[in-house]
Amino acid sequence: MLKSQYNYDFNERVTEEKGLSREDLKFMKIMEKSATMEDGHYCLKLPFKKDNIKMPNNFSIVKQRLRSLQRKLLNNEQLHKEYKNFMDEMISNGYAEQIPSQQLSCENGKKWYIPHHAVYHPRKRSIRIVFDCGASFQGTSLNKQLLQGPNLTSTLLGVLLRFRQDPVAFMGDIKAMFYQVKVAKEDRDFLRFLWWPDGDLSKDIIEFRMTVHLFGAVSSPSCASFALRKTAEDNKTEFLDKVCETLKENFYVDDCLKSVASTSDAVxxxxxxxxxxxxxxxxxxKWVSNNRTLLQSISEEQRAKDLKELNLDRDKLPVERALGLQWCVETDTFNFKMDIPQKSCTRRVM
Incomplete structure (x- = not known):
């Protein structure tokens, strides 16, 4: 009981390795067996629960949802513009591709269409296109057929504590992390979606498919974390141990938070x-640091948005978000933003 209580309260100090479940073991087996390099990126299969998966044809219901989206886009010019820009960028970056006409028809049960919609981000004041992998048709969905995989992410508490260990702290971000892990070619038809050519709503709908693991698929976080850890494992002979350990222990999903003893070590x-x-x-x-010398060693385009045009010799360093906390970089402290609405002191409001 005492050990259990210590593990609960101080899970970074007293740890006992938990065995993987059968599903997690199957997930890891699929990842290790399928992992290959393609154009400088890891390529992994979709971790299906069943080996010979067959899905119903949900084309009609997804087309119906796209028609509903079309009405919204026609009534909102700004939304249409942002939606089109997102899709254009995704296609131009190679994250998605138009399906060649000769590949439109495939083996029965070996394709699935994913509906998508826009979600507005109030803090960033921008939209994000979400692919609804949980959308059901005839009692199933893509997420229901996928293994979630084990949690390969370091604990939030551990990452934050290590971030406060030494005086020189820095923070970075992996650009579009999920989209850097490719999906095996034989599984890409399970990631089909509908869109208009060049975002022109007056043209006929055409079929696209994702070439990378999707933000929205239940398996994607574990797939991305597996690829990141495999990067450290596959290259450990060419880099120092502390570099590989940082990749394994100081990342929380796509955010890197690390502190070291000296400026030279940080650089x-x-x-x-x-x-x-x-x-x-x-x-x-998106690098941020409380050390100006380190920031000067990083190219301007690789720094965080609020640091790009900053005069590092005289301007104050900004407040940045560090895993949901307000990090005042200038004073190297965590702050809390309190916003108490002015309301009448009724029992209900209290």
Missing amino acids: DLVKDLSALCQRGGFTLT
Whole structure:
């Protein structure tokens, strides 16, 4: 009971390795067996629960949802513009591709269409296109057929504590992490979606498919974390242990938070960490640090948005978000933003 209580309260101090479930073991087996390199990125199969998966044809229901989306886009010019820009960028980056006409028809049960919609992000004041992998048809969905996989992410508490260990702290972000992990070609038809050519709503709908793991698929977080850890494992002979350990222990999904003892150590680590991530097709960007010398060693385009046009010799360093917390970079402290609405002191409001 005492050990259980310590594990609960101090899970970074007293740990006992938990065995993987049968489903998690199957997920890891699929990942390890299917992992290959394609154009500098890891390529992994979709981790289906069943080996010979067959899906019903949900084309009609997804087309119906697209018609509903079309009405919204026709009534909102700004939404249409942002939606089109997102799709254009995804296609131009190779994250999605138009399906060649000769491949439109495939083996029965070996394709699935995913509806999509826009979600407005109030803090960033931008939209994100969400692919609804949980959308059901005839009692099933893509997410119901996929293994979620084990949680390969370091604990939030552990990452934050290690971030506060040493005086020189820095933070980075992997650009579009999920989209840097490719899907095996034989599984891409399970990631089909409908869209208009060049976003022109007056033209006929055409079929596209994702070439990468989707933000919205239940398996994607574990697939991306597996690829990131495999990057460290596959390149450990060419990089220092501390660089590989940072990749394994100081990332919370796509956010890197690390602290070191000296400026020179920080400059070297940022350089090596970026090089290591590139080996797996991951690009580290949006760098922030409480050390101005380190920031000056990082190119302007690789710094966080609020630091790009900053005069590092005289301007104050901004407040940045660090895993949901307000990090005042100038004073190197965590702050809390309190917004108490002015309301009458009734019992209901209290």
